[in-house]
Amino acid sequence: MLLIDSDFLAYKAAQACEIGIDFGEDVIIAQSQFSEVLKVFHNELNKVTKAMMEDNFILYFSSTKNFRKKIYPDYKGHRMKRKPLGYKRLVNYCRENHNFKLIEGLEADDTIGIEATRFADPSNIIVSPDKDMRQIPSTLWNLTDDVTEITKDDGDRWHLIQSLSGDPTDGYSGCPGIGVKRATELLNKNENKWEAVCKAYRDRGLSDDDALLNARLAKILRNEDYDHDRNQPILWTPN
Structure with a gap:
């Protein structure tokens, strides 16, 4: 089973499909086609499943609320607030059409970490480019290097x-x-x-x-x- 950090894949797909249209004067608008967002997302997802030779997966997403902000209000405060067009719709699509997991108040990293250690299975592989996931005892693929075994x-x-x-x-x-x-x-x-x-x-x-x-x-x-x-x-x- 692949435990996929899907914030990254969804953001990448939505961002790739957003274009700016300049109408001159003082008007510039952003535009996107959701069909293209879906196409890019599924292409990226297929790359992951083919690389790992595994068709079973869970898509993990972050909650809009984050418990870390309660102990440190500036946590991730410097990041751009707006997600690319189509991102939220893509998350809802995944919720309705895929094996989807989101825990309120947690980031996708945390939910993966909890489930990877709660239901420990040597056949599970965490898929995430985030170096934070090196904290979780697991098998990890960061989308670029070889699969890594991480001990406690x-x-x-x-x-x-x-x-x-x-x-x-x-x-x-x-x-x-x-x-x-x-x-x-x-x-x-x-x-x-x-x-x-x-x-x-x-x-x-x-x-x-x-x-x-x-x-x-x-x-x-x-x-x-x-x-x-x-x-x-x-x-x-x-x-």
């Missing part, structure tokens, strides 16, 4: 690396002056990984609370990070 230790380590390096595309900065390479070096040198993260923040005039906030923003949910009875995430806490 691999995923835990990548989470702490992202807690230090941050993610500008998601709008959280991490620890100033620390990228992926430096974060990896710091974790390699220290047996107490979380203390190493906190010390890096303290060394730069920040606090353990700053480290924890970034770790919670970086964390992609697994099954143990979600309260299924209350339908809400459990914020990450270091052991």
Whole structure:
């Protein structure tokens, strides 16, 4: 079964079909044909299923609400608000015509992470170009490289690396002056990984609370990070 991060595929399809028409003076409008959006989307989907030689899949989409904004209102605040024409209609089409999954308040990454660890199956493959998915113990294909096997230790380590390096595309900065390479070096040198993260923040005039906030923003949910009875995430806490 392919667990497909479909935000990316849908956005790519809708964006590819949007064109601008300049009427001169002060009038420029955007236009799209939904039939073309569908065609591009299905072409992209077919590329994935053929590459993985698997016809069974679930399409995962993000909720318009995001629990991370409750703990950090600026999360993804810099991104353009408007989706390409046809995007929302495409999401509704997928909801009605495909095996579709969306959990209110969660990003597609989180829903995939929860289900991949709740219903662990070695035949499942996560399909996503998002480097965040390297946190999830699974088989992962990022649409370009070879399929990768990720262990729990691999995923835990990548989470702490992202807690230090941050993610500008998601709008959280991490620890100033620390990228992926430096974060990896710091974790390699220290047996107490979380203390190493906190010390890096303290060394730069920040606090353990700053480290924890970034770790919670970086964390992609697994099954143990979600309260299924209350339908809400459990914020990450270091052991």
